[in-house]
Amino acid sequence: MYLIQILAIIFCLFAIWRLTMRFRRREVKWTEFLSWLIFWFAVGIAFIIPDSLTRLANILGIGRGADLVLYVAVVVLFYLIFRIFVRLEKMERNITKVVRDKALENMENNRQDISNKTQETRQK
Amino acid sequence: MKVFAVVPVYNEKIEIVNKIVSELLDFVDKVVVVDDGSRYSVKEAVFRCKKNTGKIVCLCHQINRGQGAALQTGTDYAFLSGADIVVHFDGDGQHLATDVLALTGPIKKGQVEFVFGSKVLGRAENIPWSKKTFIIPLARFVNRILTGINLSDAHNGLRAFNRRAGDKINLSQDRMAHNTEYPYLVKKNNLKYKEVPVKVIYNQYGQGIGGGIRILKELILGWLLK
Numbered sequence: 257m258y259l260i261q262i263l264a265i266i267f268c269l270f271a272i273w274r275l276t277m278r279f280r281r282r283e284v285k286w287t288e289f290l291s292w293l294i295f296w297f298a299v300g301i302a303f304i305i306p307d308s309l310t311r312l313a314n315i316l317g318i319g320r321g322a323d324l325v326l327y328v329a330v331v332v333l334f335y336l337i338f339r340i341f342v343r344l345e346k347m348e349r350n351i352t353k354v355v356r357d358k359a360l361e362n363m364e365n366n367r368q369d370i371s372n373k374t375q376e377t378r379q380k
Numbered sequence: 381m382k383v384f385a386v387v388p389v390y391n392e393k394i395e396i397v398n399k400i401v402s403e404l405l406d407f408v409d410k411v412v413v414v415d416d417g418s419r420y421s422v423k424e425a426v427f428r429c430k431k432n433t434g435k436i437v438c439l440c441h442q443i444n445r446g447q448g449a450a451l452q453t454g455t456d457y458a459f460l461s462g463a464d465i466v467v468h469f470d471g472d473g474q475h476l477a478t479d480v481l482a483l484t485g486p487i488k489k490g491q492v493e494f495v496f497g498s499k500v501l502g503r504a505e506n507i508p509w510s511k512k513t514f515i516i517p518l519a520r521f522v523n524r525i526l527t528g529i530n531l532s533d534a535h536n537g538l539r540a541f542n543r544r545a546g547d548k549i550n551l552s553q554d555r556m557a558h559n560t561e562y563p564y565l566v567k568k569n570n571l572k573y574k575e576v577p578v579k580v581i582y583n584q585y586g587q588g589i590g591g592g593i594r595i596l597k598e599l600i601l602g603w604l605l606k
Binding site: 341342345348349351352355356358359360362363 | 414437439440441442443445446449452453456457460552554601602
């Protein structure tokens with residue numbers, strides 16, 4: 257066994273342990289828990305049996321397992337970036353809403369201040 | 381009919397803003413200045429303006445949110461405070477206050493609900509030639525495809541609309557894409573519209589190709605979010 261395999265397996269076990277801890281504290285939903293569990297198991301198996309990845313790649317028509325990982329990673333990254341873009345835009349709009357409400361609210365307060373002042377002067 | 385002018389201001393020269401405001405006061409019932417998070421206090425500067433007759437209102441965005449956002453804030457305020465017609469007027473001195481009458485005229489007469497200013501129908505001074513021959517026709521073409529309305533001037537900051545139109549039109553584009561979103565929303569809501577010639581004085585280049593691409597990006601994101 258190569259050193260990289262041992263390190264990878266240790267890391268996978270660590271990740272699964274952390275995941276279980278979080279699941280127990282109910283910080284992650286069971287669907288998330290399950291999908292992450294499958295993911296880390298898959299990573300572990302890919303490291304223990306390197307051939308498995310190559311075989312999967314061959315089924316898909318890709319020469320090497322490492323290439324398959326790279327392709328999948330790029331697609332996933334692009335998708336995540338897209339999601340972040342959309343979420344950022346949504347956040348921007350929400351910020352605008354807050355800033356706008358604040359601006360209008362300040363205006364409303366000013367107006368009330370003025371009318372209060374005129375009432376005070378009238379009372380005097 | 382009460383006419384309110386909305387003037388978005390972002391780090392504009394204060395003399396220019398004061399000039400615009402005092403000129404506008406002759407043509408509208410109220411001037412709503414929206415300070416879009418400028419470096420200095422626009423509010424204080426505007427209120428030092430000599431012609432301040434209580435017809436000036438200054439709203440303040442605490443942080444910069446873009447011209448579209450500032451316009452929407454000012455428009456919201458105007459209709460909340462009893463405006464019948466709202467006029468959008470750029471804060472950088474490229475429009476003439478006298479054009480306000482031409483914009484509000486057709487709405488006052490009840491002919492239309494939304495009026496676009498057009499520098500192509502009217503006269504524009506100092507348009508850079510690259511902008512005239514290349515960018516403006518391109519922007520027109522793209523806008524025509526995106527909005528379905530064929531306007532002679534794709535991007536003009538001068539526009540006016542009544543309360544009914546204002547209720548239906550709510551900008552979601554915070555930055556510069558509002559210039560495309562307005563025709564789109566006018567078409568979508570089947571509002572009666574008209575273009576009137578206005579004069580535009582080019583002091584700055586404004587939106588170039590880069591700006592156009594940024595606007596496209598904003599529009600695409602906007603549609604994805606709907």
